[in-house]
Amino acid sequence: PSDTGRVLSIQSHTVQGYVGNKSAVFPLQLLGYDVDPINSVQFSNHTGYPTFKGQVLNGEQLWDLIEGLQANDLLFYTHLLTGYIGSVSFLNTILEVINKLRSVNPNLTYVCDPVMGDEGKLYVPEELVQVYREKVVPLASMLTPNQFEAEKLTGLRINSEEDGREACAMLHAAGPSKVVITSITIGGSLLLIGSHQKEKGLKPEQFKILIHKIPAYFTGTGDLMTALLLGWSNKYPDNLDKAAELAVSTLQALLRKTLADYKRAGYDPASSSLEIRLIQSQDEIRNPNVELKAERY
Ligand code: ADP
Ligand code: PLP
Ligand code: ZN
Structure with a gap:
């Protein structure tokens, strides 16, 4: 293991504000990574505002970029990171990208945030769920769903810590050795559940972190969280x-x-949905002061 890497990050771009690549690239760079962003969409602002305008990249256009990199022998990546993906055709092309990158680097780590929705609501087409479940999750090294996404992927209802741990175990069986359910709402608090199956067939090592819920709605936090989990879990591969x-x-x-x-x-x-103060938090990204401790099960 090395403490840096070269990350291909396929996510949204917004002109103003911080979601997708705008909230993932800067922190990964601060943690010492080379990051090559592909912008799956370019929107004026995130979709939580009253309106937005912009362009959507299709699967063919994504593949063009990959071919351009390949023609110059530039496809060696240590990590692939994917977030919000709006269509089945784009997600199918992502599957081809994973295979292509793994043919160049068989040790490629694929970190997948299966962005599908939140608080009971899907914000991608329903057909995407099945593609994630059957084709994408099996290829992922680390998966970072929120509560709703973990439910969609497993078919379980998650109402307790135990349910969360069971969902992680089911997801390990499908593929990824690392699973972090970034938040489960239980009685007004947030609970993060992490699970690392160090070898196939072994019981996963699991832990929880109890998080005080701030009474506000933020956008881009999930994308930032996944980027930081990639950054830190590469530096501490045995300590999720x-x-x-x-x-x-x-x-x-x-x-x-x-x-x-x-x-x-x-x-x-x-x-309203608040824009995160990402640039102003660079010290807290480089040198976080650990206040919330993980509790192992
Ligand atoms: P997503 O945006 O993908 O639904 P989460 O809601 O799980 O992701 O948010 C990711 C992380 O951001 C959480 O693990 C938590 O640390 C933090 N977070 C998000 N919203 C809040 C909040 N209201 N109060 C405290 N922490 C939050
Ligand atoms: N990408 C775009 C274009 C968005 O508008 C949003 C949310 O509004 C996201 C990604 C995801 O944000 P989050 O990290 O809060 O799940
Ligand atoms: Zn998310």
């Missing part, structure tokens, strides 16, 4: 709990800063 502690600690410090800034400017943080 430590990687998660570091990632959560950055998130909490950044969200506190975001909230304080909005309050100072006179906004009501409960009333």
Whole structure:
């Protein structure tokens, strides 16, 4: 294992604000990674605003970029990171990208955030669920669903820690050796559940981190979380709990800063989806102060 790498990150780009590549590239660079972004969409702003405009990349256009890299022998990556993907055809091309990158580097780590929805609502076409379940999850090294996405992928209802642990075990059986359910809402708190199956057939090592829920809705936090989990779990490959502690600690410090800034400017943080203060949190990205500890089961 090495403490850096070269990451191909296929995610959204927004002109203004921080979601997708805009919230993943900068932190990975701060952690020492070379990051090559492919922008799956280019929108004016994230979709939580009243309107947005922009362009969507299709599967053929994605493959063009891969062919351009290949023609110059530039397809060696240590990591592939994918986030929000809006169509089945684009997701199918991602499957071809994974195979191509693994033919160049058989040790490629594929970190998949299976972005499908949140709080009971799908925000991608329903057909995507099956493609994730049957074709994408089996190829992933690490998977970072939220509660809703873990439910969609396993068919389980997740209402407790036990359910979360069972969902992780099911997901390991399907492919990825590392699974982090980034948040489960239980009684007004957030619970992160992490699970590392160090060898096929072995019982996974599992842990939880209890997170105080801030009463506001942020966008881009999931994308940032997955980027940080990639960054730290590559540096601590046998300590997913430590990687998660570091990632959560950055998130909490950044969200506190975001909230304080909005309050100072006179906004009501409960009333809208807030843009994260990513650039202003660079110290907390490089050197997180671990306040929330993982508890092993
Ligand atoms: P997604 O945006 O993909 O649904 P999550 O909601 O699980 O992802 O958010 C990712 C991480 O961001 C969580 O693990 C948590 O650390 C942090 N986070 C997000 N929203 C909040 C919140 N309201 N209060 C505290 N932490 C939050
Ligand atoms: N990509 C785009 C274009 C978005 O508009 C959003 C959310 O609005 C996201 C990705 C995902 O954000 P999150 O990290 O909160 O799941
Ligand atoms: Zn997400």
